[in-house]
Amino acid sequence: MSFLSENVIPGNHGKTFGTNAKSGMELQRIMLSLIRLKGIKDIVVNTEIFPREITVRTTAIVEVREIQNLIKSLGYHAIPKSMFHF
Template sequence: MGLLSKNVIPGNHGKTFGTNAMKDADLLEIKNSILEIDGIIDVMLNTDIFPREFTVHTNKIVAVHDIENKVKKVGFHAVPKDSFPL
């Protein structure tokens, strides 16, 4: 399962990440930063839960560590969640 755990693969499901960012402005900055990565087509923010989450959709395989690094540059953390519920 290395491919699924270490990458975001194209498709409708995407990959969900938890983050320690709380403010809407910070989440928007994270979203804009992630959208700079080649292959990212959409970042959906979920501000209704704690910790906040965002889901990344791609049109090609993108490494999870690339997304984590982009979020770290903004000053926050991104923790990938399980790919599929058990």
């Protein structure tokens, strides 16, 4: 594991997670919980694909594990996607 894979770095790119949440209500619940974390700037949800994708952008370094644990506490999974697409 590297620093980049274990953290969400501040900026416009953010980090994308796949989630098993399906409905708009489930995704809204995740978004409302995530936005309360210190350092989270915004969350973008892609509902056009399955599994749904959540992109988290930050103003400070936030650990991926912290995001995953929060989403897991709501009963869903958050799997980080690869930073680089081959």
